[in-house]
Amino acid sequence: MKDDVTPSNLDIVEVFDPRDMTPVVKPEVAATASHWELRTDEQPYAFLSDKKVDDENRYGQKIDLVDLTGLPAERPMYINENPDVGVNPNRNKQHGFFFTADNCIGCHACEAACSEKNENPAHLAFRSVGYVEGGSYPDYKRMNISMACNHCDNPVCLKGCPTRAYTKHVEYGAVLQDPETCFGCGYCTWVCPYNAPQLDPIKGQVSKCNMCVDRLETGLKPACVSACVGNALDFGVIENIPENREQAKTSIPGFPTPEITHPNVRFQQTKTMPIEMTRTDSQPVKYHKDEKGNYKPVIDQKVGKEKHWNFARLSSRENPLVIFTLSVQAVMGAFVLLFLGDKLGVSFLQDIHNSAVYAPIMLACLVIGGIGNVMSATHLGKPHRFYRGFNNLRHSPMSREILGVAGFMATLGFHLLFSLPGNEIFQNLYTAVLGGSVTDLIAVDTAESIGDVIGYVCLAFIAFGLYYMGRSYRIPARPFWNHPQVYTGFTGSAIALGALLTGVAVVATQAITGADYAAVLQGCGLVLVAGIALEGIGLIWHHKDMDGAEHEGAASHYVQRTTFGKTYLLRNAIVGLNLVAAIALLAFELTGPWALFAWLLVGFAQVFASAVGRALFYILVIPTTMPGAFFWKNKGFEEHARDIGLAHMPQVGVVMDAH
Template identity: 60%
Template sequence: MSRTTIEGATELVSPKDGDVGVYMPEKTTKAASNQPEVEQEQKGRSNHWEVRTQEQAYAYLPEPDPGNKSEIENRYGKRIDLVELTDNPAGRSLFINGNPEVGTNRDRNKQHGFFFTADNCIGCHACESACSEKNDNPAHLAFRSVGYVEGGSYPDYKRMNISMACNHCDDPVCLKGCPTRAYTKHAEYGAVLQDPETCFGCGYCTWVCPYNAPQLDPVQGRVSKCNMCVDRLEVGLKPACVSACVGNALDFGVIENTPENREQCKTSIPGFPSPEITQPNIRFQQTKSLPEEMSRTDDMPVKYRKGSDGQYKPVVDQKNGKKMHWNLPKLNSRENPLVLFTLLVQAALGTFIIPFSGALLGVESFKQFMASNLFLPLVLLSLGMTSMGLFMSVTHLGRPFRFYRGFNNLRYSPMSREGLGLALFSAFLGLTALLLAPSNIGVNTMLASLGLGLESELSSLVATLPLESVVVITGLLASASGLAGLYYMNQCYQIKARPFWNHWQTATSFVGNSLSLGAMVSGVVMLISLGVESLPLQGAMESYGAVFLVGLVIEAVGLWGHNRTLNRSEDEGGAAHYIQCTTFGKTYQLRNALLAVNILAASGLLIFGGFFEVSESLANQSIVDESVYLIVWASLSLINLVTVVIGRALFYNLVIPTTMPGAFFWKNKGFEQHARDIGLADNPATGVAPLAH
């Protein structure tokens, strides 16, 4: 396939050339009794989709009107006619199910989109049923969903239904985020298509999409979504959901072309996330008056209030009151592997980089430690934590044995770049360990005990090669790769569709945890070195204490800024903070209190010379003082460990996406949890997916 790019952001794919000249069906109905004529017409059609003999006229795409001059650009400034942006505009085939035939719709290379008239939607779910039937979806998946918002008071109580699927956006964040490159935006119809067979089930596209369009199937371990029914479009039919709509609420065609008998072509309605996130190709009509405030019937604490400009904006709906709870069991979630992955990798980065950079900066105790036999175990410990973290991230995938596909989208995806950075960090750590092995007494002693005679060869290798200089180079490469991985780890969570994460506090949390956990782990290794080699610990332990404190302060500053921002926020980020202060209120306070205690304790030790005195006592081999110091350091480390685990679990459990409203039962996280608790979810017809990934 040849690929072109729209403004350097979105890939348009031109499929392989196919046959041209496929006859498209006329918009007429034929009697079933007239079978010879029907069969003759069917022979000339593309067989992407079998057209029924009595297809209604409303099911066909509108014919291009030569007298109607279409817009050149849509309201976001993107071209509607995509044919000039492709390499070979004539006769490309989409190869749907391997079929090389090509449709002859003259608007085939124009951006198409859905048109939803909220005034007409009666909430019958016929569009959902037609879509699921065509795509053979299980009960717990729906490419198109109908939710609703409601408001007012009796007798003037109103409900507005919203039917939503993939909007085939001009700026598809799913395409940019997917690490496996399973998404493609085609020049044909402007369709954003996804290949479930390429997907390895990370679910990142479900995070970044504001409309809940990509659907992660925990049973199959992969994502799939609306494909715009391109097989139907190739034979001139509208998508299945549009053809099935009972109330004439859904329509489809070239974007910005207002359908017949419609008077509006808006980009947003109440409950629809900001179109500026992805520039979606859907337009709305909603002319009936609505109350000033519209509520969701699902458990999400968000409602919508009309502003002075007439637009509805999200506000926090404190539907569960303000009572604080612990809810510690609810911290256990399907994201547990990611909790362990991020904490282990961040701890590994700090464990290696802190003493290594200290040695390069000329701190004498770190220089001696790097030259000692304990530096190799520290490198191996960092490598082990990174490897375990990467393993945990793989277990989070729906198809873990396809993890290697995570590097397919280095051009766009921060996940791919994060994975590459951490993989290189591991590789350079391993290389550093290999270079340190020849000069390590422990390694030589072990080889001597094996009686293989390799220790003499290692000694000659150390004498002939400048291993110390090479170790510095590999260490620098490992540090640079690890920091790049940490940077893109932060970028993975800077998601506009998840305001709770889209804040600089995410970066301060990751950096602060890396410093505090790294100082904690490498400090333990430094203490162990006391019993192995006589090293000056005074400067090192003071440095570790300072780094430990800096990491805690950085995290605390980020939390303060996050709390300050979300307290004034009325979007989904503010709603997540409301849950944080109520559903998990006591747990949230415990985390903050533990962090404050740790900061005060570490500050006291540094200010009043605790680290200096204890280090000096350790140098004099005072058993009593050593025990006291170990107890103090272990206490600080344990408090920090509990703090970061609670904080990271809250990080994953609290986030509320800017997704579409659900119904009281369908697409309602609260009902899904209730169904699991009482066993109703065991009935597949309930439509609640099992807790698996």
């Protein structure tokens, strides 16, 4: 802005009019443009120059977004808390970036300009430049890729965010995010294929590219475009090919499939590239040209085929989610087994339900589930804002998962409450402490009837919550997760760990009191076998599909068989041996101390295998993200920086991997 612009001379402010590419004096506009004065020192290439606008983009989406919403064309965006409306005549059209890969020299000026304008710390970058390269001397080629948010037609970040921190605006089609609404779960960083949302582990919140909408209001291109040295970046109404360009492709080597989100970015890349292009970062992914000339991701065997243990690297910032998912699934499985088994007439489960141990088991389930939920909250950047997770039930599978788990925990608590009047331990305790009889409060039959109704509601919440717990990981941008094995794994864990939890509680009680626990041991063992078998079937299915795939999921599986190869084999061996051992114990109907000891070994081994498998599930996934550089946006460099202490130097741009 001009320094000499004051309220007394607003009538002569020069306001840029993109319609005729001339700085003109428009008093009627300038009088209301107290915030949108022209920066007259900008070069001509920094101004928007769209004169024609297509009706639809190539995906059939209307470019004039007012046509889709019916909202007022001149409503304010409150950019920087200012209600004024800018002078851009195309403010209600979908805008997008245009990247000419042939021109990019990898100078990172766009990164610097973006970070300077948004005052980003060193460890965040809304725009980043990565590299792919291939060929051999003398025909060796590198292609640089500058990428930020693509403000997609189908913004999966908006649909995935449980707090509704994202908005797709009619103005410019910008996908904007409010860091103050965000509670730092990072789910948007999982679902976005382009690494656009940036989770700040220091502030515990996400932020991202905002399309520089304040500059667009005055007819200026985004800061990164204006700073581009090689004339590689351009910007305007989508589908408009900039001057001196001849292509508007939707993909280039290293760019994820546009079918996931229909991104508003277009490319030009005319130089011939080698058949294979590799990444300069540590991800084991390269890109191979098919018969149609399109580059598809395949495995790049950067670490060879040697197998390692790497137990220390099983620990990650997702540890709270490992504990959360396993504990909640175990509690869900235990409740289904105890409650539904009683209603279906399974004799040993009916005995448990009618015994004094039922309420203590439910209480233990409530405590274990509560610990899991607390661990889930600690994974958030802002744990005290956990209640915002219910904000996006319309779209977000994570919001629905939170609703399902919260509903399960609430109904489990009420079911426990109404099971107390019929519990012998509680009756005696009530009489000893308060005197009188608990039946003075509520009849036992009435309490049991209410408890049964709540129990059925609890079952519905379990089905809902367990489904959306799996659905939250069916993410197209993470092919290693986007497989039915998520459902078989989560359900198998619920069945197996639920049977273990029930068996340990009941058998321990009956062993102490001298009661016969053979029926419980056999019954819970049979359920345990079913859970292990279901999980094993899913693992085999997943291995088969990932082994023959050509995407980032196959690369994740390659890491699983090499970097963590020995750990992976150990987990699989334990699952297989547990299944065989449990079937043998059931077939021979073994009882007594040695049989109990054998079941305990099987139980401990299954818990260990479940924990290792769930840790692998989180740390192995390779997203369909953009290539990184040698050090920046490079997972290998980040791990190295943490190992040797560079992460303690803020200027390096790497921070400790925790909230």
